[in-house]
Amino acid sequence: MASATLSALAGSLLSPLRDISLEKLIDYLWDYLSSTPSPSCSDEAEKQQQLEDSLEALEDAKLTVRLMQSRIMKLFQKHRQNVRVVDLHNKLKDVGYDIQDLESEMKDMELERKVQEINKAEEEEEEECDSTSSQFSGKRSFPFHIPTVFLSKKKRRLSARSQSLSQSTDEDIVRQVTSIIKQINSIESKLKDEIKLEEWFDQITFNGVYDPWEQHHFSKNKRVTTSSTNEKKIYGRDDEIQRLIEFLKGPDVDGNISVVPIIGMGGIGKTTLAQLIYNNREIENYFDKKAWIHVSHHFDKFKITKEMVDIICVQCGNTTNLDLLERELVRHLTEKKFLLVLDDVWSDEWQEILTPLQSTQAQSVKIIMTCRDPKVIRSMDEDNKIILEGLHAPEYWSFFMSCAFSGKNSDNYAQALHDIGKCIIRKLKGSPLAAKTVGKLLGQSLTVRHWKDVLESDLWKLEADALDIMPALALSYYHLPQHLQLCFAFCSVFPKNHLYYMDDLICMWIANGYINENESSSKTMNDIGEEYCHELQAMCFFDADSSTWFRMHDLMHDLAQLVSHGDICIYKGGKDKKISKNVRHLYAQGLVDLGLVCKTINLHTLVLESHYDMSAILNYEAFKKIRVLVILDANMEEFPDAICHLKLLQYLDLKKTNIKSIPESLCRLYQLRVLKLPPSHTLPRLFCNPINLGWGMSGHKLISNTEGGPVYHMKRERFYMIAQLRNMNEVREPLSIVGLENIDNMEEVMKAKLKEKHHIKNLRLYFNDTVDHCKHDVQEEVLEGLQPHPNLEKLRIYGYLGSKSPSWLMTLALQKLRKLCLIKCRNWVCLPASLGLLPSLEELCLCDLENITIEYDDSVAEMFPSLHLLEFYKAIISFKGMLTSSSSSSSSLTTPVRCKLFPHLQLLTVAECDAVNGLQWALYSALERLCIRDSLGLDNQLPGCLFGLSSLTLLKISGAKIKTFPTEVMATMHALKGLYLKDCNQLLSVEGLQAIPFLRILFISACPKFRSWCMEEMIELRELKIYACQDLKSLPVWLHRLTLLKELTIKSCPKLLPLPEGGLPSSLEKLSIIDCDPGLMQWCQQERSPE
Secondary structure, eight states: OHHHHHHHHHHTSOOOOOOOOSHHHHHHHHHHHHHSOOOSSHHHHHHHHHHHHHHHHHHHHHHHHHHHHHHHHHHHHHOTTOHHHHHHHHHHHHHHHHHHHHHHHHHHHHHHHHHHHHHHHHHTTOOOOOGGGGGSOSSOEEETTSOSSOSSTTTTSOOOOOGGGSSOOHHHHHHHHHHHHHHHHHHHHHHHHHHHHHHHHHHHHHTTSOOTTTTTOOOSOOOOOOSOOOOSOOOSOHHHHHHHHHHHHSOOSBTTEEEEEEEOOTTSSHHHHHHHHHTOHHHHHHOSEEEEEEEESSOOHHHHHHHHHHHHHSOOTTOOOHHHHHHHHHHHHTTOEEEEEEEEEOSGGGGGGHHHHHTSOOSEEEEEEEESOGGGSOGGGGGGOEEOOOOOTTHHHHHHHHHHTTTSOGGGSOHHHHHHHHHHHHHHTTOHHHHHHHHHHHHTOOSHHHHHHHHTSOGGGSGGGGGGTHHHHHHHHHTSOHHHHHHHHHGGGSOTTOOEEHHHHHHHHHHTTOOOOOTTSOOOHHHHHHHHHHHHHHTTSSEESSSSEEEOOHHHHHHHHHHHTTSEEEEOOOTTOOOOTTOSEEEEESSOOHHHHTTOTTOSEEEEESOSOHHHHSOTTTTTTOOEEEEEOTTOOSOOGGGGGOTTOOEEEOTTSOOOEEEGGGGGOTTOOEEEOSOGGGOBTBSSOGGGSSTTOSSOOOOOSSTTOOEEEOOSSGGGOGGGGTTOTTOOSSEEEEOGGGOOOHHHHHTTOGGGOTTOOEEEEEOOTTOSSOOHHHHHHHHHHTOOOTTOOEEEEESOOOSSOOGGGSSSOOTTOOEEEEESOTTOOEEOGGGGGOTTOOEEEEEEEEEEEEOOOTTSSEESTTOOEEEEEEEEEEETTOOOOOOOSSGGGOOOOSSEESTTOOEEEEESOSEEEOOOGGGOTTOOEEEEESOGGGTTTTTGGGTTOTTOOEEEEESOOOOOOOHHHHTTOTTOOEEEEESOTTOOBOTTGGGOTTOOEEEEESOTTOOBOOSSOOTTOOEEEEESOTTOOOOOTTGGGOTTOOEEEEESOTTOOSOOTTOOOTTOOEEEEESSOHHHHHHHHOTTOOO
16 A cells, blocks of 8 residues: 555656757758758659658647647646556657657757868868878877867868768668657557547546546645644754744834745745744734634635634635625734734745735734745845754754654663664754654664664655655645756766766756757856756755755655656666666666666766776667766776767766876767866866867867866967867856967967857956067957957956057947956056946956056046956056045045046955055945055055045055044044054054944054054944054053953063953953963963953
């Protein structure tokens, strides 16, 4: 019975089905026919006619395929245990794979034709021939630093495949199309029979005779919750309980209504927490009215409103009028405090309930809602949300043992059970529902043997008890859109606890056809993939380790395996392990039975771990449909030649191998998007010749062996030419080009066609600023020729020795540019005014620039309107035409100017700058953080330039010739909370700091002349730290009156006398006195000392 029920659960969740369409395949076939030369004999004419007939049959089947998908899903929604419908779904899924495979073969043929066209064009270009080509004879392979396609006029061409392994023949295409048509017709015929049978059953049921599905119906959601709970104690949620109670008894946030969402994955304890709060005695006494509503995925406003009225009013009758119900609700809540729990919310439709509640004259309305998807909550409730995660030890261990031993004392049982139990809870990852379910199973037999059996089982195979877990999680899967179901299920191809890197996973999804570009959108497939990852993470299918790394909860991994219905297999060796021949994604670990693996003729993904004879495993016929290949074998040093025959391969990861060279024939994998090679110690210059990816094609991507993106090294030899980039228009950010000083003219650099690379959002251009022979005017031409695509968002230029700005920086072409860094461009004279008009520029960093002027346009109201971060380092900066000031007084800095420069600046750093002229300090009211370090150019402006910085929260001054702080300047810094002073050799006093109303942190270090405090206390001070102030003899007399001071640190102040008479404040929590006068330290350590 249990197994049957588990099968019902598995059957109730169809494996994900991609959107099946024939349009793309038909387009490829038409292109193929149009490029085929006219037949020269009757046999060729007959084959071409067969192909045209097949194409017409596909055209006729387009609508049929679309209708079949929707009809099968409708039948399945109605009767989820109809095995015939499930079988039709699986057959249609297989047809989808066959269509995809043929599409890929046709695409490969098209790409090969493009390569041949490029080869022909290149033959007509350059005629030079190199004698070094003679060394590349016979079977050629190349170490990573040697380019394969820039050898000589003839040998650099990408030759077409040999006829035996070339594109499919006309007969192959006709055979595959015929097979697809037959499958479609067969499914259509069976589907018609099923629809007729369904109509007959419906008629029988309608007449009240018999419901054939009644006993086998598996509901999508049997679960209905109430406010009652069997939990006598809740573990590990004390903080959340306290937050909820404080929220419910606190003031309303949005008028008279406040909402607190409780968010988390299925089985994490959202409902239990809400039940506990709902029945809390303190909450019971606080609210006049309460209502618990189980919303579920079928939102029904009338039903929910009626339930609320029924609970509140008792006598509402059987009215079906929603308006009447809402008026009754309003009437009964007047001057009342009302608590509403909306449990198990699945859509944002719940917000419709707020309308009548907002019109009530209730004293207070508080709403607790539980959900799995954070997208259903209102933006205004973000600050209130409580995200429930797995329980932490030791609370989880206590709860688990309570479930396993039914509340009995676990110490009375064998230690071996405790040891096994600790291994089991590591698999449960903090899920309360999993602990309860598995605990009940363990409690059936408190024996070591039984507990070991449970430990070694997959959770979803735990017979009937697992049904408590999987339906709860399956609901989340059921609510995923189709494309996310596909992506989620694929993730189970890797073992449990696998650490996923987002970019890798997205590329695998793309290779398997799970992500398709939307022609009406500017988003790339990678952009769409990132959105998919974030959606799955938000729905708790992924647990984030960081912004780009994540794991899957073991329970979610089990669910993914369950819904894959055999499409995915993790093979760990052993004679008893079987691999279905129809498996699509295989992870093979340990020694592999070649006989089993080579039967898997439909593989799309293969991950091989720790194998010895890779060439034997990668049999061409067995793996000809592979799109993703990952090899994890540090012992592999030779590149398997069989890989070069995998013509549908799009993702190849060899970074965990030790291969030393790759064959030139790899260049014939025209669909290869991603190539990952071993770490950089085997790559002398990283990827200095990546042309073997994307040669002559679009839609390809190169990922280097680091997370920093591809790096291209230019040299004065043709093996390292920038022209290698010209056809790689799909290369992605960040792109670094190193050695640009080795390029001699604009014509050469223009061949890179950077302007056409619309996916590059982050570009780094590196010149060697120490090269003597380089002509500066040549570098100006080179930079001019490196114009990026308007989509560029980040640009770094390093070591450029020209004096002019490129023309593309003198226009508004880079509308999306957000960050610009210029480093060691010591001859650059002027930044054009157009730079200050770019609407998106947020960060500007100028480093090691000898003397540069920033122009401005006085005809506009604002320059650099979006800039919030500005950094000057080792530079001489001036602003052309700006009013400048050399006075330290505040009055001279308030002169009105027509054009506002950096009006929204928030972070400003000036470090080691000999001169900075023209900053409009008085206009920087938005500035929040200011760091001035060792900058002689600002000595004559400090401290007067600080006047009016009313938003400044953090100020760091180092190496400045500042003596004291005028009160009238400090009094304008209303928001300052932290002040750090270091290496200020002229600093005598901090008089004036008392005028800063909210100063909380004061740090003074290495100020040898500092000796005087201000006369009045800084009442908001929390931290006071004094380091290496050799002349300081005393702490302020008002120290004991700092009632908020928590930490006091004094270090290396040899002249400091005993503490003031008033002693230390009672609020002090941490006192550190280090390397000071021994008498002071001894005095503080005396037994009777108040300190």
